[in-house]
Amino acid sequence: MTTSVERSKSAVAESFSRAAKSYDSAAQLQRDIGTDLFKLLPVNASPQTVVDIGSGTGFFTGKLKQVYPQAMVCGLDLAQGMLRYARSQHPASLAWLGADMESLPFAEASIQLFFSSLALQWSEDLPAFFTEIYRALAPGGLIALATLGPNTLFELRDSWRQVDGFTHVNQFAHAEEVRAAAGQAGLQEQRWVNGEKVMHYDALRDLTHELKAIGAHNVNRARAPGLTGREKLIKLRTSYEAYRQPAGLPATYEVYWMLLQRPE
Ligand SMILES: C[S@@+](CC[C@H](N)C(=O)[O-])C[C@H]1O[C@@H](n2cnc3c(N)ncnc32)[C@H](O)[C@@H]1O
Numbered sequence: 001m002t003t004s005v006e007r008s009k010s011a012v013a014e015s016f017s018r019a020a021k022s023y024d025s026a027a028q029l030q031r032d033i034g035t036d037l038f039k040l041l042p043v044n045a046s047p048q049t050v051v052d053i054g055s056g057t058g059f060f061t062g063k064l065k066q067v068y069p070q071a072m073v074c075g076l077d078l079a080q081g082m083l084r085y086a087r088s089q090h091p092a093s094l095a096w097l098g099a100d101m102e103s104l105p106f107a108e109a110s111i112q113l114f115f116s117s118l119a120l121q122w123s124e125d126l127p128a129f130f131t132e133i134y135r136a137l138a139p140g141g142l143i144a145l146a147t148l149g150p151n152t153l154f155e156l157r158d159s160w161r162q163v164d165g166f167t168h169v170n171q172f173a174h175a176e177e178v179r180a181a182a183g184q185a186g187l188q189e190q191r192w193v194n195g196e197k198v199m200h201y202d203a204l205r206d207l208t209h210e211l212k213a214i215g216a217h218n219v220n221r222a223r224a225p226g227l228t229g230r231e232k233l234i235k236l237r238t239s240y241e242a243y244r245q246p247a248g249l250p251a252t253y254e255v256y257w258m259l260l261q262r263p264e
Pocket of ligand 1: 031
């Protein structure tokens with residue numbers, strides 16, 4: 001019997017697998033957020049093993065190998081389609097692992113550095129994730145993480161609210177929830193940065209196409225069943241227009257970047 005968590009995880013994996021080929025061309029926001037995350041990484045460190053959690057197409061996995069050429073660098077992802085694509089795009093010096101970030105296939109205290117950009121928001125169980133990270137990190141080891149906060153896509157969420165009562169936009173954990181789960185697992189906060197990225201689109205369909213191309217369209221369980229009616233879409237478009245700025249329709253992403261350490 002499959003549980004609802006397993007069903008929802010397989011929906012996430014399928015959605016990202018389908019998006020593997022279109023992801024890189026539509027992922028400017030992801031590029032910006034991951035590039036900012038590199039600024040939190042220790043420059044003088046020489047970790048033996050580095051793991052990119054939720055590595056997707058492997059863009060940042062390759063960059064990690066450039067920063068830490070001596071390290072064994074591995075990309076880990078739930079979506080087999082993403083892993084296949086990443087493997088085909090990168091040199092054989094990188095390793096790829098199919099696994100769930102809430103149940104890591106690593107021995108206790110075996111990893112010096114985890115990197116994870118925009119995967120944590122897919123976690124169904126933050127305490128399980130951070131407990132696993134703590135277990136697998138070597139004492140003194142670090143995890144650099146970027147994830148999304150609850151204000152993300154508020155324009156789209158508020159516009160949908162004027163159309164119907166269903167959940168159309170993924171819901172994201174608040175900073176305090178993330179901090180509490182990390183702290184309870186025993187991880188110490190070295191850095192925490194809050195920020196906001198605003199993208200602009202000519203039309204609403206440009207935003208929804210992009211969300212689909214990066215596999216990030218809504219997989220919440222309370223989402224509206226079936227197709228979205230034409231009338232609803234017209235209403236949604238009209239509501240969203242109220243947010244229009246000279247640069248276009250804004251889509252706000254609330255971002256948390258953090259560097260956490262397993263104490264020595
Ligand atoms: C938005 S993409 C980010 C990819 C890459 N880090 C980047 O910044 O371009 C999120 C990735 O997390 C993966 N993911 C989602 N849930 C996961 C889980 N439970 N375990 C491992 N990977 C997961 C997805 O398959 C997807 O490839």
